[in-house]
Amino acid sequence: MESESVRPSAGGRPAAAKASGARGRIDQGMLDRLSSRVTSLGGRDAIPVYLPFSGEVLGHVPRCNAEDVREAARRAGEAQRIWSHTRPAHRRRIFLRFHDRVLSRQDEILDLIQLESGKARRHAFEEVMDTAIVSRYYANSAEEHLKARKRRGAIPGMTTTWETFQPKGVVGFISPWNYPLILSITDAIPALLAGNGVVLKPDHETPFSALWAVELLVDSGLPPSLFQVVTGQGSEIGPALIESVDFISFTGSTETGRKIARDAGEKLIDCSLELGGKNAMIVLADADLEKAVAGAVQGCFTSGGQSCISIERLYVHSKIYETFVHRFVEKTRALRLGSALDYGVDMGSLTSSRQLHAVEAHVEEAVAKGASVLAGGRSRPDLGPYFYEPTILENVQGEMRVFRDETFGPVVSVYRFRSDDEAVERANDSRYGLSASVWTRDHAKGRAIAEQVRAGTVNINEPYAAAWGSVDSPMGGIKDSGIGRRHGREGIRKYTESKTIAHERGPLLAAPQGATAGRRYSQLMTGLLQAWRRIPGIG
Known part of the structure; x- marks a missing residue:
């Protein structure tokens, strides 16, 4: 052509229209209240958050450091030890309530997403819709995804084996600026429903949408200390976050993702990386x-x-x-x-x-x-x-x-x-x-x-x-x-440790001492293994 x-x-x-000077439903009192939710021990400069539409300052959030991150992880860990014992039905009600409130208060968060990110409202609504969908889905499916499952035992009829899923502990999230609501909250939802605590570092250019979501979760019944937020440059507090948590999730550039994977590997914790x-x-x-x-x-x-x-x-x-x-x-x-x-x-x-x-x-x-x-x-x-x-x-x-x-x-x-x-x-x-x-x-x-x-x-x-x-x-x-993957069964199980519990009702599964007894044991087990090979379903 x-x-x-x-x-x-x-x-x-x-x-x-131009958004310069027009902030919709977002006022300074609301921004100050959201900023106060950041885990900060104080005494440092604030970070300005700018309006992409005009270049003006929207608000400020604390500039956290490694000490703040460690304190956030400590608080989330304390709350997690209690939260991990709450009934699934109780967790489910919180996130269904959150689903309803996101939809009923969507005009407020739509204004905030637009003011932070500069995107059009029709595109900001995708974030509202996705947050509601993910909340509803995991609220209704988490228990099924994580329930103990009976597995095939070592000896048919004698060994009963279960696979169980237990929370990692505290999960760290580093989220980007391009989807300030979705990428700060929808991955954290399954982590919380799996029984974990959360420490989130949203991008310093778009922190208020994440803080709004955390406030709404707390209003919906989530324990206040369970979901901690730290704000600042990733290069300054990212390493401390990885050092302080039991799993790290990152969405962003491939270059940064490689570094996070190396740091997670040094600590021997799992990570999930959605990159370029x-x-x-x-x-x-x-x-x-x-x-x-x-x-x-x-x-x-x-x-x-x-x-x-x-x-x-x-x-x-x-x-x-x-x-x-x-x-x-x-x-x-x-x-x-x-x-x-x-x-x-x-x-x-x-x-x-x-x-x-x-x-x-x-x-x-x-x-x-x-x-x-x-x-x-x-x-x-x-x-x-x-x-x-x-x-x-x-x-x-x-x-x-x-x-x-x-x-x-x-x-x-x-x-x-x-x-x-x-x-x-x-x-x-x-x-x-x-x-x-x-x-x-x-x-x-x-x-x-x-x-x-x-x-x-x-x-x-x-x-x-x-x-x-x-x-x-x-x-x-x-x-x-x-x-790694988000969504579905994999999107929640990655925040858990799988554990196998096996109950043996027969004799010890080891050759007895003595040459004769050991030979008889090996002959018996060889025969059983050959027989099981021919029985469908035993394999």
Whole structure:
């Protein structure tokens, strides 16, 4: 496609409203109250939290240090020893109550998410919805996932064996800024329902959404000391957190994830890491074009592309490439950018100057090396300091950073392919393997291609939400996209230690002393093993 035919771009219509000076339902008293929930022994400078929409200061939180972290872990550990003995039904009621209150008070948290992260309200609502879904799911399924299970014993009829699940103790969470509610609370929910205490370090750029959720959990009946929050730079307090807990969960960059894995390994504790992504969308020749174009807009530009499961590589069959890209460009240019605290905006701001500079650097380098801009491609300081237009690039080549590295912004590169095998090969040509999507009217073909794509989750005819919202099934990455899973049975059992309890009713399972007795024992056991081999169900 010739870029000149679609090059003019206003990057969306003017914003409906500016959030500068407009804070919705969020006042200073509320922010001060939330800040007071941080575990801090005091005596240090506060950290300013900025409004991405305007660059103004939203509020302040304490700058914690290692001593604060250790105190937070101590408090959570004391509360956990009591909490671990509470009845599952009691825990269930707390989280169902939390579910209801998140929904009933959603306007408050929607304002807060927008003000902290800069995202559009429609995208902030995904956080509200997901938090409610995960709360309900684990409240209703935790007991089943964690109940003791009878296992096959060593000697049929004589050995009774159970597998049990006990809480790790205190679980540490390091959460990022891009989904300040979801990623601070939805992984902690199964950890708490499994009987653990929690110490959370939210990103210092977006701490208030996490603190709001913790306050709501306490209001719903969670013991106040069970869920501790520390705020500060990860480089300053992250090592102390790993040293102080029994399990560490991290969502963020692959580079930081490697360091956390090394530190956890030194302490010999488990970790769960959801890291970067360079996610691919494959549009086959028989795809529903209207639905696929709408899915591409959603998958590429939700939350300004600042999502680990955002689509950054778009592979379209050559038979429909021209038509698809033309429609995709039209839809992208029509997106409404702005900072209003309502549903009239299609895409909000990036969260920080750091992220804006990273996006600009990727696009500028690609253009300098020959890539074409089909839509967007520039910042919008007229709307706010960190706004960047949703951007579509063509003719992206392998030597460009935008080809291989995660951009984490509203930028997607489009490519042609001519066969299904080529599409799969190109989608798999990445060090990442977090999420992907396949678009086709042939469900069998879609399933077959999804099986070949090397990613932790693959959606068919949906950009990301189908797998993300299927919380009974695990979600996570492979390759450089991380280790461990959230959601489903794996998402709660990882916060437990499995224990085997075996009750033997027969003689001791060891050869008796003496040559004759030992020989008779070995003959008897050999015969039994040969007999069991032929009995179905014993194996």
